[in-house]
Amino acid sequence: MTFATLDTGRRVRTMPPPHPSSFVDRLGRFAPGVPDLIRYRRADLPHDLTAGLAVAAVALPVGVAYAQLAGFDPVVGLYSSILPLIAYALFGTSRQLIVGPDAATCALIAAAVAPIAAGDAGAYVALSALLALFAGLLCIAASFLRLGALADFLSRPILVGFLNGIAISIALGQAGKLFGFDVEDKGIVPVAIEVATKIAQTHWPTLAVAALAFVVLFLMPRFTRKLPAALVAMVVAGAVVAALGLGEAGVATLGAVPPGLPSLGLPASTLELAVAHLDELLAAAAGIALISFSSAMLTARSFAAKNRYDVDVDREFAALGAANIASAFSQGFAISGADSRTAMSDAAGGRTRVAGLFAAASVALVLLFLTGPLQFVPVAALGAVLIMAALSLLDLGSLKRFWIMDKSEFLLSIVATLGVVWVGAIQAILFAVLLALLRFIHLAARPPAEVLGSVSGAGFHALGRHADASTAPGLILFRFNGPLVFFNAAYFKREALAAVDREGAGLRWFVLDMIPLTQFDISGVDALADLRAELADRGVELVFAGRFTEINEWLRARGLLDRIKITRRFSTLRQAHRAYLAMAGEHAVPTGPTDREQPPGP
Template identity: 60%
Template sequence: MRSSRVAAPALDRLARIAPGLVAFVRYRREDLRHDVVAGVCVASVALPVGVAYAELAGFNPAIGLYSCIWPLVAYALFGTSRQLIVGPDAATCALVAASIVPLAAVGTPEYLSMSTTLAFLAGLFCIAASFIGLGACADFLSRPILTGFMNGIAISIALGQTGKLLGFKIESTGVIRPLIEIVAKIGQTHWPTLAVGLGAFALLLLLPRFAPRVPAALATLASAACVTALFALDTHGVRTIGAVPAGLPSFVVPRIHWDALDTLAVDAAGIALISFCSATLTARSFAAKNGYEIDDDREMSAIGAANIASALSQGFAISGADSRTAMNDMTGGRTQLASIVAAAAIAFVLIFLTGPLRFVPVAALGAVLVMAAVSLVDITTLKGLWSEARGEFAICLAATVGVVALGSLKGILLAVALALFRFIRIVARPSHEVLGTVDGMKGFHSTERHADARRTPGLCLFRFNSPIVFFNARYFKRTALDVVAQTAPKPQWFVLDAVAVTGVDVTGRHAIEELRQELGERGVSFVLAGRRTQRLDWLERHGMDNVTAAQLHFPTLRAAVRAFHAARQRESGETASTSSVPTPRDAPLRPTDPAPAPLDQAITRRHDDGIPT
């Protein structure tokens, strides 16, 4: 018992540094089979993808596999996502090439050295940003953005594999141009390649149905490789991933290129941003799908650790790998152990199986990736957004189109920009309500939403559902004056529900004061209801106690209404006990009843005396 009590705090401290390591300490045996199968399947996809992305960035194919081993281990130890797989991806590879090509010739030792420096700096930036809490910037990535991003990634993956399935290369990017190119090149279809792809699709569809315990993706790729080797399909034009140099990477310390440090640092910051945003989007999406939460700051530091691990093992910058993460999820990966298994499988293949690896047909790999992409599409959420919030649906659609047409980073930035614009628009022009009472319902309710809501003549209860700040202060003042002008009979009191006003800046306070003065010129008293204690504390902190009488402030709307009725009773000469004072649930005064006197005449003492705050 004592040892367990001592171990728990130690594990909590360890979890703050290496969440994945704690997950291994608490590992459940029933997850082992699922993680092993998923890890092997991820490795089967990561191997050819790593080779392809290495070529995209201008490296030897082996460098792409080096970037898949130790980064997976580092992320498994420091990351909080159970499904995320890290490794080379198209966006970071393109940025690496664009950053280093002007500085060094492709294929030279200098080129590789600068790439490791770039990855190392990107990792340092991510870790530094995690310490100052910049992981919170991922909060701008809303659920519609996440859904749109994943749908866009799914479409991009599927379109990117079409040429591999048909046996010709697609040069265009986006959606429309690739489709046009596919139609134009359809006559160039290589039928043996298409047959391999269709056979792979058949296995991927039939195996889960008739042999659910068999890992469909792995069995499909193994079967395709055997068929290719047996019938020598590679000699008949069926493209395979080809030979891969054998051996594991040796550890090196990146050499800092001081003459190009300023350029590399700027590029590394951009790569760090892209890596984090892309990985976090993917991690959040799969965490939501599997019912758990991730820690954004720890994710940022984990991506940094993975990039540093890649740099130390002669790799290049990495990020979250969408297709491999989808494969991990589709094949049942449950914990970070799947990443360790994938790294071990890649290392094993690099040492012993680079020969058989060359027979894996690209068409079969494309079929597996298309099936993984299909699993990413979330139609249910799209339907819900369409029926519940058309604005959110538009943001989701913009994220999808942006990712497909502009690429993952630009698509994310476009969707976030639209979401921020929509947020500013909502806060700048928030909803407002005139309140009244409804028979059988407690409290005060919108007269617009409740047709039977009754307003007290001479009293205007106004709710502004937003902070009053610099970009909506003018709108608040104008709206309040319009409401007063449209109220009949003319109100004597204008009561602002301060509870709905969650904040006020300097511009907002000036707008409220200007509103009070203009209402006073019209013979209308300005009254606040709610947040009374907060306002008094603020006034005391700023040495402004002498102005507390300038605005009457009640703790609640009900207290303000009671004071209004009390003022009317005194004005009409009535003497009523406190128990007879009407409440919001009582019938409102008739239009023929006398209006209350102005606030400074009718109220000669603090009406909020005795009312708890």
């Protein structure tokens, strides 16, 4: 409703006119970027244009380099940097995330497709397009099933360990480009051995060009961050190769890059290959979708938190799927969120998703008019760029933090890295998922089970963490920090009886804190009933504290009220504690806040 003011000063309520953007808002439910683009503010244009050009300056060298990493012609990396950006701008919920070729994703593509293609270049391109298409479709299906929580499934230590392994794999895989000889083996350990045995075959002019590229990559950030170091390294190395005629001396270069935009559609042999290799492609696509989405969400959430807005993880799944499908239909390969290009956009002042559109337009213009200079870029310089990209994936800082905070999390991360080293990138995805499942099962099935004591003026706390916590003779205050269901019911009963055994003779009340017991099932109810029976046999009474009404209604609704006959129930642990002291004849009530003022401690 709106109000119209008459000459008398009285406000009259009137119906508002039809809102012109209602259709746009409805469209935004399907394509979240459309309302932002329609309502785009001119004030953001200079910032987004500058950021888009900066992103393109990074996307050009890394797109070419990542195409080489994945086993494609250089131009394919540029194809994968146009339509995916447009698709994400339409369907994504992050204002800043830049999608495109990604080091980890490209390493996974090469590991998945190379064994199937068996050296057939046409099959390699078609299989890679299929992989991107399937990964995109799986992402969209995951969005409809609201599986965005999978972004949290691979814990930070597991994801860091996996990416560290990928980084080592990428860096070693570029050794042949730096030294000027072919490396035929696959896998981290075999490649390391082959490089060591072939080091005497080093082509020194190639190594000199690689060294020059490294010098530029290291020094550029120290002089200026306005120019992308990767782009400058490729330009300098290409200029040196062209000026000195090093191509004739055996220094490998990219060669001619075909101009023009990609044709739309899938390769002709796609259907035949899809039928022949459906199982392998779907398995690899699922792994790539999970890893690329988890990695992309780390980037998207980081910049959303920095700039104070939210991203919708389920819609992000769909947006990444649309971007991958767009890449597949434009002769590209599977893509992901690009942290370096997103950081470049943010640092250059990019405000909206339009920065990605400007980046896509810039790459398209290069493909139309500026592919000629790319032929002089030395392969050794691309190897140097990829090694620097791999080093950016290597996260030693997080490993140090894991070691300080939790040694088990550190070990988990190291095991994930060793999984990549031992079984390879694709199989390591399954290994990482298995680690995540085992970690989840351990946390859910073995939550902390604690005996509590009273801390003067601070409520009730675990005896193991508070030396000043006191207990009353004949009383156990027990807390189980998790749901009581089928996979931990036996553990709950075992830990409760172990606490009873430690208390010894003279125990009268076993008070169970019901607040952390967020969920029950039949196995949980049976465990409580069995515990009550065993305690009764020992002359001990089971007492509940907390969730009085909720648990009563839950048991009554399921006809289980007679299964657990609890005669004493209290609203809080403090009430149960006071009641026991009063019953035991200790009338002196501990001083401290009231129940209302001081809930039980953690």
